[in-house]
Amino acid sequence: MSVTTTAARDITRPLSPSERWFWIIDQISPSNCSGRVWVRGRVTPEQLDRAAAAVVAEYPLLRVGVEHGADFDPRFVPLPEPRIPLRRVSSDDPEAWQREIDAEMREPFDSAMGMVRLVDVVHAADTAAESHDLILTVSHVIADGRSLISLLRKLIEYGSTGADPVVRAPIPPADDLIPTTARGAWRYLYTTLYDQVVALVRRPRLLRGASRVPLAERVTRVVHRRLDAEQLAALVTDCRAAGVTVHGALAGAVALAIGKTVRPNGSGVTGIGSPVDFRPALTPAPAADELGIYAPVLANFVRFGARASLWSAARSVNQQLRRGVRQQRHLATVAGMRYGTPKSLETGWRFVELIDRRAPWNVSVTNLGRIDFPAQLGEWHLSNLSIAAGNSCVSALTVAVTTAHNEMHIEFCYVEGMLTPTGAEEFADRVLATLTDRTPPPAN
Structure with a gap:
């Protein structure tokens, strides 16, 4: 699902020195962070699409790619159709999420096309025992571990409630x-x-x-x-x-x-x-x-x-x-x-x-440390929060x-x-x- 935003809330600027450092090392070997939460209950692809669109609408850094020319100088530029790609995997193995985490660690981002993606590992679909391991992966160029967990919580909240996003204004980099x-x-x-x-x-x-x-x-x-x-x-x-x-x-x-x-x-x-x-x-x-x-x-x-x-x-x-x-x-x-x-x-x-x-x-x-993450939202029961x-x-x-x-x-x-x-x-x-x-x- 794509998201249209106003130009005033999009980011167009050079990467800060610390962002540029992580972008450089990411060109050598993937610098990814993944957050996982286990959701017991029915989760539809449509709910995840809406939730993904909402977090993209809220956070300006999810609507950018990185471009650079012959003079290097990598820059954030708005993506024409920002989105969070969703990959859905069905498995009877409750530990299948661990293999998917390994896969997410190996797979680099094409930073020119965006730096966030989502995996839904589905167990016992369409039964009373249905559950999902949701794995959200971001590039370290735009987020650290604590930011990632905040983003995962937002995704869960939007998915369970269907609420409209609150669109944030860009803020300066930490540098x-x-x-x-x-x-x-x-x-x-x-x-x-x-x-x-x-x-x-x-x-x-x-x-x-x-x-x-x-x-x-x-x-x-x-x-x-x-x-x-x-x-x-x-x-x-x-x-x-x-x-x-x-x-x-x-x-x-x-x-x-x-x-x-x-x-x-x-x-x-x-x-x-x-x-x-x-x-x-x-x-x-x-x-x-x-x-x-x-x-x-x-x-x-x-x-x-x-x-x-x-x-x-x-x-x-x-x-x-x-x-x-x-x-x-x-x-x-x-x-x-x-x-x-x-x-x-x-x-x-x-x-x-x-x-x-x-x-x-x-x-x-x-x-x-201790993370404030709800144990239940609507009909979804949440546990097993982790990062890699x-x-x-x-x-x-x-x-x-x-x-x-x-x-x-x-x-x-x-x-x-x-x-x-x-x-x-x-x-x-x-x-x-x-x-x-x-x-x-x-x-x-």
Whole structure:
């Protein structure tokens, strides 16, 4: 279904430096994000078409493509007939959605034609047991994980209610909303050098495969794990007792798993990237459900080995994140991208190769925290909310975490070759075992 909009609410502008960066790496290997929710009830193609048309009408970034000429300079331009393509799959396998997520991670967008698509995995159609796994995929050029979940919720709301969309006006990219206190070449240089100096001192061990996977051949696959209500409640209780955040525990468990993978009987330090939602720090602050890239990454360096515990690792993550946010390093990173983003695809290739060789970390933990997502809308019952993220070409593993409907879903999104399918399953099990270990944490 196509959507007609007024020109005043369409976007025509150059990509911001951070948008251009994600567009460049997307030309090398797909940089996609997928959100999934399980819907129990009858969902018709007509309902999804109407819902898709409504979210396209609401969000200007869903009505653009990217064009560029011989002078590079990629730009957003309005699409003549913006739409969300819908692919419908019927399956008797309740886990079929996992194969579709893998397919969505592999399939690049033609950004000139749009950067969003929808898959409807249908189970037991036209019966009392009918259900649907809805998978919404967007390009990281226009959205981060939190934006994606907001978009998925909007799709569900429009589909269940049939309401008319509220058409938004375009807003500036996040790069233009950084407060002046975090701007400037010197702040960017300090932020860039900070991680490099720490890495030189601490010599972090990275997740590496048996052989190097060429950038353009990197494919993301996903391993799914879940904490049920009882396990989630126990983890939250333990984190409170230890005086750490759930994100700290998640990142700490992943760091310890990396250590056991790269040095099974040794000790050392590894790097973990933690995206930080910086919407509240922007001026003016975007709405919580606005689309865009609002989660720059701060690096954490975490010790592993026989003497390291989940709680010591979690405290280290929390302390480093608080320090980075206090120093506004996440803001300075985005503000300074105007100095560091490549000016052409050729220089972009060289820059990405340099990062791949020298980055002090190549694993990140994207934790969206507790998400306000309805359990029921009309006759639709909703559960199993999760996200997955393609690694593109600058990381080996992204651990994507959502907590909703009284359960936690964890997607281990790995580059095939950096981990084998069996190795990825073992890595996920190692993290889950650490998180659900009932050894009492030390008192705060």
